Amino acid sequence: MARPRTPLLNRDRIVAAALALVDAEGLEAVSTRRLAAALGVSGPSLYNHVATKDELIDAVVDAVLGEVDLSMFPDPDWRAALAAWARSYRAALAAHPRIVPALAQSRGHRPNALRLADAVFGGLVSAGWPRREATRVGALMRYFITGSALGSFAASFPADATVYAADYPHLSEAHLLAERQQEIDESAFTTGLEALLDGLELRLTRCR
Incomplete structure (x- = not known):
């Protein structure tokens, strides 16, 4: 044959x-x-x-990491580049949520992971970040993005209103969260990302 x-x-x-x-x-x-x-x-x-x-x-x-868009680096507008990259990174993980726990256990050579780190670090340094700070920012963003992809905040609340009535008075509407899962999780990610970027802008000002 x-x-x-x-x-x-x-x-x-x-x-x-x-x-x-x-x-x-x-x-x-x-x-x-x-x-x-x-x-x-x-x-x-x-x-x-x-x-x-x-x-x-x-x-x-x-x-999976090869699905992350890195085309925004380098860019003098580091904030816009970092935000676009973070959204692409989260989208890649959201498409494959069950792989996220393995991200924390790097046992070998991951070329796309190294390309990602190189692009983010290089983009930050070229935009004016000190090398030590750029390393910290890259680590911080990874923690934030992977953490957001580990599970749904909204989906963790039971949809039964009686669960909350007696013992959790401040959660009287928590049973409504599950039906708005995507909206809440997306807006929470956006809020966190904007807060991080605001803080990083202040930090860069102090570094200069």
Whole structure:
């Protein structure tokens, strides 16, 4: 039998299949057996492209980070650039929320993560931020963005009004939050982002 012109299996296909599993069922769903079944191959053939599960998860995380727009850097208007980047970063994580916990566990080389860090740091420095401060700002923004993507504030409140009546008098309308989940979560992110940027403008003034 002639060999197929296009390989049946490659690293990109494996990463895409793993990301689909994570999106559907979470990080725990990723296994050699599940991936092999999804790709229609034998389990051992996966190891020709990805050596360990940790390496695979790193690759999946990096694929998601590759969706973040970095085209706004460099820009002398660092505030506008940082805001546009933050929204793009959050959108990428919101599209794949179950991958967010793995962001905190970097075990290997993530090229897109390094490109992201390089673009943000370089953009801030070129706009006038001291290098030490630019490092802190990059870390701060990552904490804020990933934290906002971990879950929904609005969705954490039960929709049953009787839950709050007796013991939580200040939450008398909390049962209405769930039905406005997207609006509340988006506006909370915008409020936080604007507050951070306002504070950073003051900090940069003091640094100069």
